[in-house]
Amino acid sequence: MNPAQTDRSTTLYSASSGFESACRIPALPAGHRSRGLHGHSYFATVRALLPAGWAPFPGGEVEELRRRLEACIAPLDYTLLNDTLEQPTDENIARWIRQRLEGEFGVPGIQQVGIQSTAQEGVDLDAAGLAHVWRRYRFQAAHQLPHVPPGHKCGRMHGHGFEVIIHANQDLGGRDISIDYDHLDEVWAPFHMLLNYQCLNRIEGLANPTSEVISSWLWARLKPQLPELSWITVYETGSCGANYDGRHYRIWKELTLDSAIQLKRAPADSPLRGIHGHTYTLRLHLSAPLDEVQGWTVDFGDVKTLFDPIFKAIDHRPLYEIADLPDGDTASLAAWVLAKGRAVLPQLDRVDMYETRGSGSIVSAGLNDQLIPV
Numbered sequence: 142m143n144p145a146q147t148d149r150s151t152t153l154y155s156a157s158s159g160f161e162s163a164c165r166i167p168a169l170p171a172g173h174r175s176r177g178l179h180g181h182s183y184f185a186t187v188r189a190l191l192p193a194g195w196a197p198f199p200g201g202e203v204e205e206l207r208r209r210l211e212a213c214i215a216p217l218d219y220t221l222l223n224d225t226l227e228q229p230t231d232e233n234i235a236r237w238i239r240q241r242l243e244g245e246f247g248v249p250g251i252q253q254v255g256i257q258s259t260a261q262e263g264v265d266l267d268a269a270g271l272a273h274v275w276r277r278y279r280f281q282a283a284h285q286l287p288h289v290p291p292g293h294k295c296g297r298m299h300g301h302g303f304e305v306i307i308h309a310n311q312d313l314g315g316r317d318i319s320i321d322y323d324h325l326d327e328v329w330a331p332f333h334m335l336l337n338y339q340c341l342n343r344i345e346g347l348a349n350p351t352s353e354v355i356s357s358w359l360w361a362r363l364k365p366q367l368p369e370l371s372w373i374t375v376y377e378t379g380s381c382g383a384n385y386d387g388r389h390y391r392i393w394k395e396l397t398l399d400s401a402i403q404l405k406r407a408p409a410d411s412p413l414r415g416i417h418g419h420t421y422t423l424r425l426h427l428s429a430p431l432d433e434v435q436g437w438t439v440d441f442g443d444v445k446t447l448f449d450p451i452f453k454a455i456d457h458r459p460l461y462e463i464a465d466l467p468d469g470d471t472a473s474l475a476a477w478v479l480a481k482g483r484a485v486l487p488q489l490d491r492v493d494m495y496e497t498r499g500s501g502s503i504v505s506a507g508l509n510d511q512l513i514p515v
């Protein structure tokens with residue numbers, strides 16, 4: 142068993158890489174902006190459950206996964222995608238990458254292949270090959286949380302540049318165009334009018350506008366118009382937010398760590414064996430029922446405060462000196478953070494540790510759950 146896994150945890154390895162390509166989508170109607178020749182800086186991500194012994198050395202899984210992804214997408218870089226794919230929609234590109242990774246690049250256990258064509262939109266294929274389209278929207282608004290304890294900073298009127306991601310399931314069954322991103326724009330437009338440049342507390346149903354309440358408020362209003370809606374994600378700040386899927390609330394808090402590591406199991410001549418470092422992105426995911434008075438699951442501020450001693454033990458530190466950390470790969474680090482974190486925050490059920498954007502490990506307590514879309 143991988144040392145990062147306990148009897149009850151699951152480790153998902155993640156790797157990402159970009160490519161620059163031109164494309165046109167002939168299947169779109171005449172006049173559509175994406176029908177003509179245009180270009181994107183694409184970003185591809187693969188997440189896989191990898192068996193022990195797959196990578197050249199234990200702890201080398203992310204590096205190896207990234208190497209294979211880069212080789213897989215290399216033929217697309219600086220090309221016209223239509224030379225490879227008749228209809229190079231984000232979904233079709235993701236399917237093409239997945240098929241090659243599973244075939245000639247020998248990647249087992251793929252749970253997700255994602256293509257992001259702009260900062261605002263993308264498509265993820267899940268383990269079963271179903272497509273999930275997502276699109277990001279922004280609104281500027283003020284709010285105040287009326288039930289927080291006296292002195293809590295969020296009890297004061299303040300504001301955020303909120304972001305909302307709408308996620309929709311779509312199985313194309315061989316058709317070329319997914320839920321058109323334009324359709325999501327149409328569905329979102331009235332909500333932008335309602336929320337942007339407003340004080341959220343004054344909007345009906347948002348008297349206590351936590352991220353969780355905003356996500357379920359949006360769900361209730363969007364779902365009847367968009368039956369494919371699968372998740373609503375609300376970013377309150379750049380580092381925290383909530384997800385709602387119609388039944389469950391999940392929140393996350395993101396931190397960055399600047400730390401030194403060594404991969405102790407790498408071959409002697411590998412640079413990964415020596416002291417090196419990363420600015421890690423650490424994302425703590427928690428799930429809990431909604432506190433009906435506070436309107437939240439767990440206070441983001443409490444997450445930060447309770448986790449702070451663990452954070453201080455790993456930020457700006459030589460992680461290879463931590464006695465009970467078996468190795469410096471992201472899977473070992475995420476498993477260590479999950480174990481320590483659950484002792485102080487029992488609602489913590491998943492830890493993502495990325496060494497670079499999109500490349501790292503996700504360790505979940507218990508069986509690998511449905512992939513959460515952040």
Ligand SMILES: Nc1nc2c(c(=O)[nH]1)N=C([C@H](O)[C@H](O)COP(=O)(O)OP(=O)(O)OP(=O)(O)O)CN2
Pocket residue numbers: 286295350351352353377378379380381392437438439440441442445
């Ligand atoms: N579970 C929730 N907790 C909190 C919510 C919420 O909606 N759901 N909201 C707030 C506040 O509105 C606050 O603005 C955001 O919280 P916090 O993460 O503490 O604020 P910062 O992003 O400014 O934190 P830093 O990491 O210090 O930058 C509080 N809790």
